[in-house]
Amino acid sequence: MVANNSPFNTFDIRISMKRKDFLTSVIPLATISAAFPKAPELSQSLAPNKMPPYLKKGDVIGITCPSGYISMEECLPAINKMEEWGFTVITDNTVGARDFTFAGTDDERASGFQKMIDDPAINAIMLGRGGYGAIRIIDKINFRNFAKHPKWIIGFSDATVFHCHIQQKFGIPTIHSKMCNSFPLDFANADQTQIDSIGSIRQCLTGENMKYERPVNFENRFGEATGILVGGNLSVIELLDGSVSDLKTDGKILFIEDVGEYPYKIDGMLWNLKRSKKLDHLKGLIVGQFRMKPDDPGEEFGKSLWEMVMEKIAPHYPVCFDFPVGHVKENYALKCGMKHKLVVSDKGTILECVG
Amino acid sequence: MVTIPPYLNPGDTIGIVCPAGFMPFEKALACTETLKAWGFRVVPGKTLGNQYHYFSGTDEQRCDDLQQMLDDENIDAILCGRGGYGTGRIIDKLDFSKFVKRPKWVIGFSDITVLHCHLFSNYKIASMHGPMAAAFNDGGFQNEYIQSLHEALLGKKADYKTVGNVLDQPGKAKGILVGGNLSLLVNLIGTPSDIQTKNKILFVEEVGEYIYAVDRMMYQLKRSGKLENLKGLIIGGFSDMKDTTLPFGQTVQEAIKDLVKDYKYPVCFDFPISHEKQNFAVKVGIKYKLNVAKNLVELKEL
Numbered sequence: 010m011v012a013n014n015s016p017f018n019t020f021d022i023r024i025s026m027k028r029k030d031f032l033t034s035v036i037p038l039a040t041i042s043a044a045f046p047k048a049p050e051l052s053q054s055l056a057p058n059k060m061p062p063y064l065k066k067g068d069v070i071g072i073t074c075p076s077g078y079i080s081m082e083e084c085l086p087a088i089n090k091m092e093e094w095g096f097t098v099i100t101d102n103t104v105g106a107r108d109f110t111f112a113g114t115d116d117e118r119a120s121g122f123q124k125m126i127d128d129p130a131i132n133a134i135m136l137g138r139g140g141y142g143a144i145r146i147i148d149k150i151n152f153r154n155f156a157k158h159p160k161w162i163i164g165f166s167d168a169t170v171f172h173c174h175i176q177q178k179f180g181i182p183t184i185h186s187k188m189c190n191s192f193p194l195d196f197a198n199a200d201q202t203q204i205d206s207i208g209s210i211r212q213c214l215t216g217e218n219m220k221y222e223r224p225v226n227f228e229n230r231f232g233e234a235t236g237i238l239v240g241g242n243l244s245v246i247e248l249l250d251g252s253v254s255d256l257k258t259d260g261k262i263l264f265i266e267d268v269g270e271y272p273y274k275i276d277g278m279l280w281n282l283k284r285s286k287k288l289d290h291l292k293g294l295i296v297g298q299f300r301m302k303p304d305d306p307g308e309e310f311g312k313s314l315w316e317m318v319m320e321k322i323a324p325h326y327p328v329c330f331d332f333p334v335g336h337v338k339e340n341y342a343l344k345c346g347m348k349h350k351l352v353v354s355d356k357g358t359i360l361e362c363v364g
Numbered sequence: 365m366v367t368i369p370p371y372l373n374p375g376d377t378i379g380i381v382c383p384a385g386f387m388p389f390e391k392a393l394a395c396t397e398t399l400k401a402w403g404f405r406v407v408p409g410k411t412l413g414n415q416y417h418y419f420s421g422t423d424e425q426r427c428d429d430l431q432q433m434l435d436d437e438n439i440d441a442i443l444c445g446r447g448g449y450g451t452g453r454i455i456d457k458l459d460f461s462k463f464v465k466r467p468k469w470v471i472g473f474s475d476i477t478v479l480h481c482h483l484f485s486n487y488k489i490a491s492m493h494g495p496m497a498a499a500f501n502d503g504g505f506q507n508e509y510i511q512s513l514h515e516a517l518l519g520k521k522a523d524y525k526t527v528g529n530v531l532d533q534p535g536k537a538k539g540i541l542v543g544g545n546l547s548l549l550v551n552l553i554g555t556p557s558d559i560q561t562k563n564k565i566l567f568v569e570e571v572g573e574y575i576y577a578v579d580r581m582m583y584q585l586k587r588s589g590k591l592e593n594l595k596g597l598i599i600g601g602f603s604d605m606k607d608t609t610l611p612f613g614q615t616v617q618e619a620i621k622d623l624v625k626d627y628k629y630p631v632c633f634d635f636p637i638s639h640e641k642q643n644f645a646v647k648v649g650i651k652y653k654l655n656v657a658k659n660l661v662e663l664k665e666l
Contacts, residue, residue, distance in 0.1 A: 078610055109613030110576065140610075141576045144583045248580060251553040251588025273418065273449040277551055280452045285554030304418070308385075311417030 055347065055364055059181050061133070061159040063216030066095040068132040071125045072189060074103040074112030076167040077140020079190055081105040084137060087189035090196070091135070094211045101125065104137055111142045119146040126155040126162075133214060138190035139166030144248060147174055156181070161214060164188045166268075166336065169241030172345045174254035176239055182364075185241055185264075185334070186210045186342030202339035209342040221341055223332060223358035228315050231354050232327030235363065236292030238349040240264035247278045250285060259290040262351055264343065266297030266335030272310040275301060276317050283321040293351040294318070294328045295360070298335030327353040332360075366540065366649045367489045369441075369467040371519030374403030376440040379433040380497065381409035382420035384475040385448020387497060389413030392445050395497035398505040399443070402514055409433055412445050419450050427454040434463040441517065445497045447474030452548075455482055455557060464489070469517065472496050474571075474639065477544030480648040482557035484542060492516055493544055493567075493637070494645030509636070509643050516645040521665040524644050526636055528659045531621045535630030537596035537654045538666065541646055543567035550584045562593040565654050567646065569600030571639035575612040578602065579619045586623055596654040597624060597631045598663070601638020630656035635663070 064070075070091050072084060081104050088098045103121040106113035113121070125134045147170050156179050162171055163184040172183045187206055193199035213219060239256055240246070243265045249255050265282075267275060282288050296318055304310050315330060322328060329351065333339040348364030372378070378399055380392060389412060396406045409429040411420040420426060433442045455478055464487050470479050471492040483489045494513045495504075504510055516522060542559050543549065546568045552558050568585075570578055585591050602616045612619070617633050624631050632654070636642035646652075647665070655662040 107610075110608055110610040111613075141580065144580060144587070148587070247551070248584050249587075250550070250584070251558070251590075252584070253587070255554070277449065277452060277547075281551050281553075281555065284452075284456065284552075284556065308418050311419075 055180070055182070059159060059179070061161045061182060064096060064132055064161070064214045067097060069097045069099060069130055070133045070135050071128070071131040072098065072100040072104055072135050072137055073121045073125045074106070074137035075118045075122045075146055075171075076112065076136070076142035077110055077138050078107040078112045079104065079137040084189040086192035086194050086196075087135065090192055090207065099131070110140065112137060115145050115149070118142060119149040122146065123150055126150070126152070126160065129158065131160065133161040133163060136162070136164030136168050136188045138188050139164065139168060141167055143167045143170035147171070147254065152179060155179070163210060163214075165340070166242050167245065169245035170249065170254065172241050173239070173246065173249050173256040176346045177254055177256060180346065182344050182346035184210065184213050184342050185345050186213065187340050191340070200338045202333070206333075206338065206340045206342070213342040213344055219342075219344065219362040221333075221360040223329065225355055225357045226330055228330045229353045229358065230328040232293070233353070234262055234293035234327050234351045235348065236260055236262045237346060237364075238262045238264065238343060238362075239345055240295070241266070241345070243267040243275065243278050244270065247281050250281065256287070258287045260292055262293040262295065262349055263287070263291050264295035264297055264332065264334055266299065268300050268336035269302055271302050272304060272312065272314075272317070275299060275314070276310070276312065279317055279321055288321055289323050291323070291326050293326050293353075294322060295332045295334070295351070296328065296330045297332045298337045298340075300336060327351055329353045329358045332358070365488065367467050367487070368650065369469045369490065372404065372440055372469070372517045375405070377405040377407055377438055378441045378443050379407045379409055379436070379439040380412050380443050380445050381430050381433050382411040382414075382445040383426050383430050383454060383479070384420065384450035385418060385446050386415040386420045387412060387445040391501065392497040394505055395443070395500040398500050398510070407439060418448070420445070423453050423457070426450060427457045430454070431458055434458065434460065437466065439468065441469040441471065443496065444470070444472030444476045447472060447476055447496065449475055451475045451478040452551065455479070460487060471513070473569075473643070474545050475548065477548035478552065478557060480544050481542075481549070481552050481559045484649045485557060485559045488649065490647050490649030492645055493648055495643050499641070499643065504641065507641060509641060509645075513645040516647065522644070522646065523662065523664045524636070526661045528656065528661050529617070529633035531617055531633045532656050532661065533625070533627075533629075533631040534656050534658065535596070535628070536656075537565055537630050538651065539563055539565045539595035541565045541567065541650060541652045542648055543598070544569070544648070546570040546578065546581050547573065550581045553584065553588050561590045563595055565596040565598065565652055566590070566594050567598035567600055567635065567637055569638050570602045572604045572606070574606045574608060575614070575616050575619065576608060578605070578616045579612070582620055582623050591624060591627065594627070594629050596629050596656075597627075598635045598637065598654065599631065599633045600635050601640055601642060603639050630654055632656045632661045635661065
């Protein structure tokens, strides 16, 4: 019998009341809010000029919306929290701008993003929300200045377009995490996993050692791997197939997540990964959260996510299921494009950034 | 060189298989009766009427059934009972070595796009994109679209004429026709079944998707280079489109128009290739002439 698949139950069994320890840090959690530790030394896996500088107190985070519409009001909790962390936060015209489902026209969104990456006074870019739209502007963006002066780009879901494009074209790390729309209005009453997830953005941005632990899950395939972490939203990874942004996964640790799709659609996307050889030469696979749309009555697909994944993967690498990344409250910030060590064993799962 | 499977003669045998979703036997009765009335023999495969969850059988059952039909000397054409989802799960398990030596028409659309693309990109064998069993029901067997399938099977060259659409981009083109269901075409990108579209006339159709998802898929076609070197583009039916809470702000046709308006080749919209009744049989891998003029679109088989 496999272990309970619920993230909360498995968690409670092992470290009840200590959820926040999931995300361990070199600094005790109680003290980190005021601390800006020196960036760790880089390993040889990434050239120093590829590395966006970690943020210091007073540095500027710009908010822009390359995809869906979000109001200024909805961005306020994120603005307040990031200012509380000691950063200066600025927003551009795309925040609150609306062209139907988008945060402004393609030209407005492209121009907003372009200015943010080109502006030397902006040290990191937090995206307002996902939705849809990044693919419509990615080819309008000129990354020349960004490639010379990289900065952290923060987001997920539709922002997977940026993660993959930047990884493939420039090899510059990015932060896969919650965006402005996921900051709770009321932190005092927010779910602890949500608070910790948002706190992990600050930890990533300031260069703390990132280490993620998960209790044992007997659906996992045990093993150890070290490699560059890449990934994001599965639909978007498929969307980039055949393009200049197409994610190459050989020798990498791949993580995937998705939301709101029928199981058969997820199966089709996983076949696309397999048949485009993205699963053959991985170092490791991290399966995040997949809140799937229930099958229509009479159309039951009949296969679990575990079955869909296991039938398609090569036999040689570790696989971790139920990792807290995805469209859920518990969605920890991950540094795409940096070297990570993944240990999946009968003691649990540890993912650690070692780049 | 493209291999054109032999056209059928009365007395020839059509096998019916379901490589994807479940198809109740009784829903294929009008189809089998019509095929018999056309003078063909009909052999139902084991997957017709069979059910395993959503599917018409396990992967093994669906694969074995289609394999047998591909290999059987006595089967002259293969009509897929329905699409749904599942052909992509078995495509790499199929052995086409006998089929390549004795090609036969494979007929279907939607999920069967996987077979059309796979056969053309790997073996340059033509196949038939057209109505499946359910389209024969409710008197459908009498309509011009089912009749177009009959004529296509007999080898009569098609000459389809439809009224134009205000979004059409006029022009004339000649080229090999490729295409199918948009979701499947993008799902196959990067895989061994991916089709090359350079110098081709491409057709696409879709059902039940969000407008933004269609936009996204068209962007994928564009960004993967599949739109820039076409001879012509046929936008078929996009039925049952859905919108998000924050509306997309355009119809799918307007969104597609925005993406292709700078291309010089002819583009037509609402061509009768679709998940609805309006679904002419066309042959993937065969050369056609496309004329898009004001108020008239003609697709003629060469």
